[in-house]
Amino acid sequence: MEEIKIKISNLHKSFGKKVVLDGVDLEINKGESLVVIGGSGTGKSVLIKCIQGLLEPDKGSIQIDGEETIGVDEEEQNRLHSKMGMLFQGGALFDSLRVWENVAFGLIENQKMPRKEAKTEAIRVLRQVGLAPDVADSYPSELSGGMQKRVSLARAIATKPEIIFFDEPTTGLDPIMADVINDLIIESAKGLGATALTITHDMASARKIADRIAMLYKGKIIWQGSVKELDKTDNEYVRQFINGSSQGPIKVEI
Amino acid sequence: MENRLQSFLRALGKPMVTFFMRLGNLTMFIGQSLYHCVTPPFYFKLLGRQFLDIGFYSLPVVGLTTVFAGMVIALQSYTGFARFGAESAVASVVLISVTRELAPVLSGLMVAGRIGAAMAAEIGTMRVTEQIDALRTLSTNPFKYLVAPRIIAGVIVLPILVFIGDIIGIFGGYVIGVYKLDFNAANYINSTLQDMETLDIVSGLVKAAVFGFIITLMGCYNGYKSRGGAQGVGEATTNAVVSASILILIFNYIITELFFAK
Numbered sequence: 001m002e003e004i005k006i007k008i009s010n011l012h013k014s015f016g017k018k019v020v021l022d023g024v025d026l027e028i029n030k031g032e033s034l035v036v037i038g039g040s041g042t043g044k045s046v047l048i049k050c051i052q053g054l055l056e057p058d059k060g061s062i063q064i065d066g067e068e069t070i071g072v073d074e075e076e077q078n079r080l081h082s083k084m085g086m087l088f089q090g091g092a093l094f095d096s097l098r099v100w101e102n103v104a105f106g107l108i109e110n111q112k113m114p115r116k117e118a119k120t121e122a123i124r125v126l127r128q129v130g131l132a133p134d135v136a137d138s139y140p141s142e143l144s145g146g147m148q149k150r151v152s153l154a155r156a157i158a159t160k161p162e163i164i165f166f167d168e169p170t171t172g173l174d175p176i177m178a179d180v181i182n183d184l185i186i187e188s189a190k191g192l193g194a195t196a197l198t199i200t201h202d203m204a205s206a207r208k209i210a211d212r213i214a215m216l217y218k219g220k221i222i223w224q225g226s227v228k229e230l231d232k233t234d235n236e237y238v239r240q241f242i243n244g245s246s247q248g249p250i251k252v253e254i
Numbered sequence: 255m256e257n258r259l260q261s262f263l264r265a266l267g268k269p270m271v272t273f274f275m276r277l278g279n280l281t282m283f284i285g286q287s288l289y290h291c292v293t294p295p296f297y298f299k300l301l302g303r304q305f306l307d308i309g310f311y312s313l314p315v316v317g318l319t320t321v322f323a324g325m326v327i328a329l330q331s332y333t334g335f336a337r338f339g340a341e342s343a344v345a346s347v348v349l350i351s352v353t354r355e356l357a358p359v360l361s362g363l364m365v366a367g368r369i370g371a372a373m374a375a376e377i378g379t380m381r382v383t384e385q386i387d388a389l390r391t392l393s394t395n396p397f398k399y400l401v402a403p404r405i406i407a408g409v410i411v412l413p414i415l416v417f418i419g420d421i422i423g424i425f426g427g428y429v430i431g432v433y434k435l436d437f438n439a440a441n442y443i444n445s446t447l448q449d450m451e452t453l454d455i456v457s458g459l460v461k462a463a464v465f466g467f468i469i470t471l472m473g474c475y476n477g478y479k480s481r482g483g484a485q486g487v488g489e490a491t492t493n494a495v496v497s498a499s500i501l502i503l504i505f506n507y508i509i510t511e512l513f514f515a516k
Contacts, residue, residue, distance in 0.1 A: 052390075074395070085391070086388070088384045089384070092383055092384040110393040110394070
């Protein structure tokens with residue numbers, strides 16, 4: 001029996017009348033890389049934000065290492081956050097801070113590492129994601145999109161988190177750069193032995209980084225299984241999605 | 255009849271609900287901001303940057319505004335008071351109007367335009383690019399990191415700015431009084447010093463502190479709540495300046511009433 005790292009049960013979240021998550025049940029094992037696929041606006045980002053405590057769900061339970069995380073106080077929330085790292089879709093780098101200060105942010109603010117030591121560590125992590133030490137003193141706006149993604153990845157893994165979230169890691173990158181980022185994600189997650197939860201609609205990326213794939217549709221997980229099972233499934237929704245067809249049970253709401 | 259009443263109530267109800275929801279949100283925001291202003295950890299480096307941004311870099315704007323305000327008051331009161339032979343009151347009119355009203359209100363409005371807008375735009379951009387979420391995932395409270403330093407700096411710096419504005423404004427009045435209206439320099443200074451009352455200056459500085467709170471609060475609040483990309487940030491910026499300016503004028507009256515109403 002594998003150890004369960006994150007256990008989500010019956011998770012509900014609505015914004016006004018709009019129901020986004022309608023009873024999500026999902027389990028993620030320790031050290032596993034789970035990819036949640038689904039169309040735009042199906043609540044993938046909301047799911048990830050609920051797990052991180054950035055949004056408060058209306059109902060349901062999220063357990064990390066067997067402990068309930070919903071409704072905990074700020075101190076406990078901070079402790080949970082120190083176990084997590086997140087690669088944001090747009091990078092979300094602090095544009096008033098230098099690259100190394102971004103990467104070292106968690107080390108300095110949370111782990112109280114002295115600045116000098118944190119800078120050395122930041123440069124080490126930057127090298128790990130394929131960036132030369134001389135970018136450390138530039139500002140994020142001076143870097144290309146692909147480099148920003150790398151810096152953001154470096155920031156996410158710098159604190160050696162147990163869980164890493166990847167929010168559409170390859171969106172906005174060319175196919176080659178996307179594959180480079182995929183490799184880095186696999187490398188860094190495996191290197192840390194971390195549990196990874198990725199949300200994406202890029203099937204190439206999903207196939208590459210996933211141990212297991214789950215599909216979110218209309219606020220529910222409608223299918224989950226390994227990449228092999230993905231190609232054999234007769235689930236109409238999943239087949240339509242992975243084939244990228246406009247014909248099928250999923251209707252695009254405009 | 256029934257329908258018309260219903261639609262009337264509906265038209266009335268929705269804005270009311272929105273209004274009270276916003277009021278509730280704002281109250282909660284204020285509560286949280288104040289709490290995080292007084293509890294550690296404190297970010298002294300960020301506080302220092304805000305002192306520089308709000309205070310030091312506002313000096314030219316405040317200086318220009320107050321010097322011309324003092325000058326125009328000297329000119330206006332001289333020509334106005336000439337009608338009933340009270341030209342000699344120019345020095346004290348400049349003193350009172352600059353310290354009680356003009357320096358705090360004009361500086362407040364200018365800083366609201368300069369700083370309130372910049373804060374809303376900066377924090378708003380951080381919101382829509384998920385930098386605020388990123389702060390939280392790095393175990394850093396955005397209220398402590400972003401809001402508290404700005405509010406603390408605003409409340410401390412505005413009175414200092416206004417005190418400097420007082421001096422510059424009175425000096426503006428002096429220049430016009432002596433070089434244009436031919437007052438005797440010694441007499442002008444004497445009557446300024448004689449009429450000076452602590453309460454005039456203190457009330458102006460209290461106003462400045464309140465305005466500093468309003469400006470930074472509105473900048474942070476509107477930025478923090480902004481949604482939906484560039485347009486949302488644009489709206490936040492406008493709202494920050496407009497709401498801060500209106501609140502400054504309202505609280506200006508309230509504080510004046512508290513200090514001087516008999």
